[in-house]
Amino acid sequence: xxxxxxxxxxxxxxxxxxxxxxxxxxxxxxxxxxxxxxxxxxxxxxxxxxxxxxxxxxxxxxxxxxxxxxxxxxxxxxxxxxxxxxxxxxxxxxxxxxxxxxxxxxxxxxxxxxxxxxxxxxxxxxxxxxxxxxxxxxxxxxxxxxxxxxxxxxxxxxxxxxxxxxxxxxxxxxxxxxxxxxxxxxxxxxxxxxxxxxxxxxxx
Numbered sequence: 001x002x003x004x005x006x007x008x009x010x011x012x013x014x015x016x017x018x019x020x021x022x023x024x025x026x027x028x029x030x031x032x033x034x035x036x037x038x039x040x041x042x043x044x045x046x047x048x049x050x051x052x053x054x055x056x057x058x059x060x061x062x063x064x065x066x067x068x069x070x071x072x073x074x075x076x077x078x079x080x081x082x083x084x085x086x087x088x089x090x091x092x093x094x095x096x097x098x099x100x101x102x103x104x105x106x107x108x109x110x111x112x113x114x115x116x117x118x119x120x121x122x123x124x125x126x127x128x129x130x131x132x133x134x135x136x137x138x139x140x141x142x143x144x145x146x147x148x149x150x151x152x153x154x155x156x157x158x159x160x161x162x163x164x165x166x167x168x169x170x171x172x173x174x175x176x177x178x179x180x181x182x183x184x185x186x187x188x189x190x191x192x193x194x195x196x197x198x199x200x201x202x203x204x
Contacts, residue, residue, distance in 0.1 A: 108132040114191040
């Protein structure tokens with residue numbers, strides 16, 4: 001596969017990137033679809049190039065942990081170097097986006113401590129940014145309904161609903177998540193209802 005720079009600038013370019021990723025991972029379906037126990041019982045590592053295995057088993061940990069960042073040693077097999085180079089070219093950029101440039105006419109809502117209960121600082125930052133992006137896209141396509149598949153603890157869904165007044169259908173396979181998030185949603189709802197009552201009082 002040719003190593004190149006991919007882009008999401010247009011729908012066509014985005015689709016091209018997605019197809020390139022699918023083409024790249026397809027030969028390894030047997031590997032990433034298997035359970036850990038099958039990896040051990042069926043010795044799935046033996047399906048990989050023996051030259052790779054011989055090289056990697058002798059590498060120090062300091063070198064191995066650099067591979068996900070696209071760094072391989074000079075003495076690594078050329079096929080492994082090509083594999084890592086292609087993998088790196090398909091990865092999404094890790095550089096933090098400037099939301100003010102991406103969403104020049106949108107305000108990122110700074111979340112209060114009630115709606116962010118349970119979030120660590122990293123999650124809070126992610127949800128603030130993602131919610132603003134989702135709201136912007138929803139406005140651009142003129143929809144008021146969002147479907148959140150694999151909603152987990154519905155942090156994003158609740159922010160979209162309470163802060164951006166979007167109608168959200170949150171779907172998750174875990175019944176435990178459903179119970180936990182329902183309890184948190186009730187607490188958040190009480191906070192926003194009190195906030196609305198106070199606003200109406202001030203307006204009057």
